[in-house]
Amino acid sequence: MCIAVAAVSAAAVVGLILVGVLVDLDTADRVASIIGAMISAISLVGFVYTLSRPTGVAVAGARSVQAGDSIGRAVTGDNNRQRGIAAQPQPSAAGPGPSTTMAPGVPGERAVAAGGSIGEAITGDGNQQT
Structure with missing residues (x-):
């Protein structure tokens, strides 16, 4: 693809x-x-x-989170307090980049879905993390 673009640009x-x-x-x-x-x-x-185009993951529900690649920390609850650095997601086995296949939808309120890995998902209310 890149070679074709370079060739067309050079010809122009x-x-x-x-x-x-x-x-x-x-x-x-x-x-x-x-x-x-x-x-x-x-x-x-x-x-x-x-x-x-579709991201490869789907969520259905109020206050849900979706990402085509990995998520470090997803917080969907109320009155949560986090300190420190979010957990780093592990690299996916397929390598970097978003998923190209459609994952089944994740139903429900405060759902979390990712095409890669999820480091940390906090879905409840009033959590305190130090």
């Missing part, structure tokens, strides 16, 4: 240089503006697609 640069040398700079300026607008539109579509 060479093409703009040839237009600038063989035709004139005004035409090269117009062509560069059109190419820039096309790249912007394609990038916008790619970003919208990336942001709208």
